[in-house]
Amino acid sequence: MGGGALAWLRGRAPPVAGLRCLSDHEYRTLRQLALALFPRQGGFSVGAEDLDLARSFDGFLADEPDWNRGDLKKGLFLLEYGPVVFEGRAVTFSHLPAPEGLAHFERWVEGGLVRRQLALALRRFLALVFYDRPEVWPYIGYEGPLVQ
């Protein structure tokens, strides 16, 4: 598949205002992953749709050293094209419905080393940020910091 076809598969990402580091496409990929990992259903009703986790990642990445920023951006690129590269499908990650996106990501967790590494880095970051949000705490029985 040529570069033009890959770009066509990915399509145009909606513009996102105020990003410090991520491109619109990278933001969309990460947002899609967050929606897959933290759906509104399951356990409790707050999900990634209610919290802009991708923007938190953007803020984090903007202050990282160049090498880490570069690695993670390449990783997001690979995640976007994961269904094409690893499964021969004519669809990119951002266009998968959330349950399919989750299933695809779970195959990364069990996949080759690079995929496992990226999966580990992204899920850890997103989980830490999601459960650090006060909006989530009432649903998990956590009162938050005891000393203000």
Place this chain on the structure above:
Amino acid sequence: MAGSITDLSRTAAPAGLTAEVCVVGSGSAGATVAWDLAAAGREVVVLEEGADYTGRQLTQRDGRMFDQLYMDRGGRATADLSISVQQGRVLGGGGVVNQCDVVPIPEGVLRHWQRRFGLSDLSPEALVPFQARALADLSANRPDPGGPLFNRNNRLLRQGAQALGWRGEVMLHNRVGCAGIGACGLGCPVDAKRNPRFVAVPGAVAAGARFLTRARAVAVEGAGQELKTVRARRLDPDGYRELDEFAIRARVVVLAANAVGSAQLLLRSGIGNRHVGRHLSLQPQLPVAAWFDEEVRFFRGIPQSFAVTEFELEDDPEHGWWGFRLESIGATPGVVASFMPRLGAAGKEDMRRFPRVAGALCLLPDDPQGRVEVERSGRLRIHYQLSDEQRARYRAAARAAARLFLAAGAREVVVSDARPVSITSEADLSRIDAIGFLPATVPLISAHQQGGVRMAPSERDGAADPEGRVYGARDVLVLDSGGYPSSASSHTMAPIIALAHFQARRLLARLPG
């Protein structure tokens, strides 16, 4: 003369700075050495990359606190991302963010170091007063297992151990006035930890030592000369970016920047022999989670104060400390979730039951098989591969942790793997045998880095002599855990403080005047 603590992110770079001794790192080793040297009238400057966080600045929030209190904003890991390498970056060092466990160096380890590595001066007898001093510095005391701070998680581990007839103990800790907040890994907002920030740092300042925070040491130059130059850079208030550079001229340079950091600085400076960066021990720990029908609330009270020592050897002839131990552990939700294996709705369901989660850590001593590398670009790489023997020991430890929780009444125990292993009865324990511990699958955590600048009587066998002097340099010393030839203990704060006092005394005896 009174010393000082100066935040260099908010002031101009110091010019023409000189000191008799420049210490890099303000943790258990650096602050202790600075205290002893300053108390003996020596002129000491300490460089610390982190900032000074105390009291309510410690917000108990995962994101901001990991960002500010840990190296690489909490993201430091081995090169293959298999092991999270947690290393403090704050005035007072790892003691600010650790779980307050106080475990002195076992005599068996010191004998092992004597026998196997030729460190004949480090005898149990010679270290008696220094181990006692470390316990005194830390106000070491034992939590009351009948008291409210000894939380349900600790009780469950103890209950399981009793049911199985396994040996265990309530560990010493260094909390005084603990309020049971439970976010110890993010620092204590009521300053109940008697860590170096509240003991050695003020002691050193009172004796005249000057601490410079947000100051990153980048190289030591002139290592063979009488006067060395430590090149350092100011950091911005968040510690993200380097600002301008400054230099300190000192006769003696003491590296106490953690095993990884001290080796990294030597490698960046081109100082030392082929052993620098090698023989690194990470002691990777494996977390195991369990769900109970009743509330456990492991995120409040003292998170880590009961240890199952049934499978632990303190005087293994080949390794010194060996086997494994199991300890209770609890943490804030962000940290816990980042290590939980199930994803999507199943992961959320696990976290919905957060108050019913219990946690154990499998602590395994390791051989010093890791390596620190600094790439040409300056990027730090920590290389570490699990051996087959370690994988087998992790499986044994995970099986023991699962049995322990089941004996305490757990509904389900989960051991992480690429596909999480769920255990609801003893019949399921064999599932653990299938865990491969492949890179980047199981969430291993290193909190006790040691080695990298191994001490040895001969430069054929190590990077520093038994007094911590780096071979090939003049009065450049490594006095932190970087010098240890193998794991000193299951928890390194007390060993580091004891050995720092010991080595500081030897350094003082050598200094002229």
